Amino acid sequence: MTTLAILTVDLSDNDEGVFTIEALASTSARHHAAALAEAQQVLDWAWDAFPHTHGPADEGGEWDHDLQVVDEDGGWHAVTLTLTGTAEFARAFAQAFDFGRDDDA
Structure with a gap:
């Protein structure tokens, strides 16, 4: 299990059962590489898990x-x-990144 330190995560779903996970960071140049590394870590997990x-x-x-970088x-x-992603993808994300433990994500 991994905790994201720089990216802020928000999870929502729609009436069609599609979940949206937004991972956001606005950083100074000093922390930009770390924010990109966390985004890559999430993508690496997704490609490995699914x-x-x-x-x-x-x-x-x-x-x-x-992925947007501005x-x-x-x-x-x-x-x-x-x-x-699907509900299964969202649950796996929440478990892998220790997100939503207080909720039943």
């Missing part, structure tokens, strides 16, 4: 992702990793 099911839900995929004013950097 290696053959990547793709959009409407095409039968169990999980998909979008340079902001004042030398800040934003990292946004958005994962969408």
Whole structure:
């Protein structure tokens, strides 16, 4: 089990059973590499745990992702990793990253 130290995570779902996991960080240049490393750690986990099911839900995929990296004013950097997936994917994420232990995620 891993705890994310830099990325802030939010989990939501919709009426169609698709879960969205947003992992966000806005950091100074000094911490930017660490934020990117955490995002990569999450992606590495997803590829390892669900290696053959990547793709959009409407095409039968169990999980998909979008990574955005933006340079902001004042030398800040934003990292946004958005994962969408099934309930099983969301539960596995919550267990792997010690997220939502107080909830029944």
